[in-house]
Amino acid sequence: MALLEISGLTKRFGGLSAVDDLNFSVKQGELLSIIGPNGAGKTTLFNLMTGFYKPTSGKIIFKEKDITRSKPHQVTRSGISRTFQMTSIYSQTTVLENLVIGQALHAKSGLCSSIIGFPSANRERKKIQDKAEEILSFVGLEDKRDKSAAGLTEEAQKRLSIGLALSTEPELLLLDEPTGGVNMEEISGLIDLVDKIRQLNITICLIEHKMRMVMSISDRIIVLSYGKNIAEGTPDAVANNEEVIKAYLGERCVF
Ligand SMILES: Nc1ncnc2c1ncn2[C@@H]1O[C@H](COP(=O)(O)OP(=O)(O)OP(=O)(O)O)[C@@H](O)[C@H]1O
Numbered sequence: 704m705a706l707l708e709i710s711g712l713t714k715r716f717g718g719l720s721a722v723d724d725l726n727f728s729v730k731q732g733e734l735l736s737i738i739g740p741n742g743a744g745k746t747t748l749f750n751l752m753t754g755f756y757k758p759t760s761g762k763i764i765f766k767e768k769d770i771t772r773s774k775p776h777q778v779t780r781s782g783i784s785r786t787f788q789m790t791s792i793y794s795q796t797t798v799l800e801n802l803v804i805g806q807a808l809h810a811k812s813g814l815c816s817s818i819i820g821f822p823s824a825n826r827e828r829k830k831i832q833d834k835a836e837e838i839l840s841f842v843g844l845e846d847k848r849d850k851s852a853a854g855l856t857e858e859a860q861k862r863l864s865i866g867l868a869l870s871t872e873p874e875l876l877l878l879d880e881p882t883g884g885v886n887m888e889e890i891s892g893l894i895d896l897v898d899k900i901r902q903l904n905i906t907i908c909l910i911e912h913k914m915r916m917v918m919s920i921s922d923r924i925i926v927l928s929y930g931k932n933i934a935e936g937t938p939d940a941v942a943n944n945e946e947v948i949k950a951y952l953g954e955r956c957v958f
């Protein structure tokens with residue numbers, strides 16, 4: 704049984720089918736990339752997988768449980784976490800505080816009781832603090848620990864959003880363009896980070912336009928065009944697929 708099974712998934716906005724009868728599965732431990740031209744439906748697919756959008760039809764099964772109509776926080780609790788295409792961090796706080804808040808929102812006793820200071824909440828707070836420090840170092844932001852998140856470079860913000868997504872301890876991590884807006888020299892550092900996440904045995908779905916990255920780290924690739932799955936296979940098979948090459952003509956995405 705796959706970790707995630709998607710069948711007949713469709714999302715229509717008025718007359719537009721942003722996601723159109725998609726069928727695919729994600730295996731435990733794999734890195735599956737989802738590529739396709741702008742507007743192909745990639746982010747919409749993530750929004751459906753995480754409960755931000757309700758599908759027009761179709762099913763999403765995660766760990767044999769139907770999460771098709773689950774709300775975002777229920778999806779997170781079940782073990783799926785994501786980053787956003789547009790970075791979403793708490794910009795008025797420090798880098799470390801971001802990671803504390805990210806976890807506290809999912810902690811057992813909740814943020815309010817940790818602030819009030821019940822003994823059990825104190826233990827929880829200590830655990831959260833330690834975990835935040837651990838994630839901070841995992842994503843390589845120790846030196847930015849007490850800096851305001853608003854002042855971070857684009858690349859550091861991407862690292863922080865990945866840290867935030869990791870703070871809910873996902874089994875499946877969805878990354879929406881983790882290198883978007885980041886310069887060429889910094890990309891390899893982010894690729895290394897994605898590799899490190901894989902070594903934690905976290906399954907990853909990656910949306911990316913940077914083909915060099917996609918080709919080098921994916922186990923499998925799914926190509927979307929106008930909401931439909933037009934190709935699926937190993938990086939080599941996809942790069943040589945006629946329909947894929949056609950879909951990309953005139954796009955910024957070249958193999
Ligand atoms: N909330 C919405 N309301 C109406 N249309 C939407 C909405 N969200 C997405 N769309 C439309 O659905 C289509 C797919 O958009 P989506 O953002 O999923 O594409 P994408 O593959 O992520 O593109 P990009 O590579 O540019 O990020 C587009 O035509 C978009 O305009």
Ligand SMILES: [Mg+2]
Binds near residue numbers: 745746747788
């Ligand atoms: Mg998108």
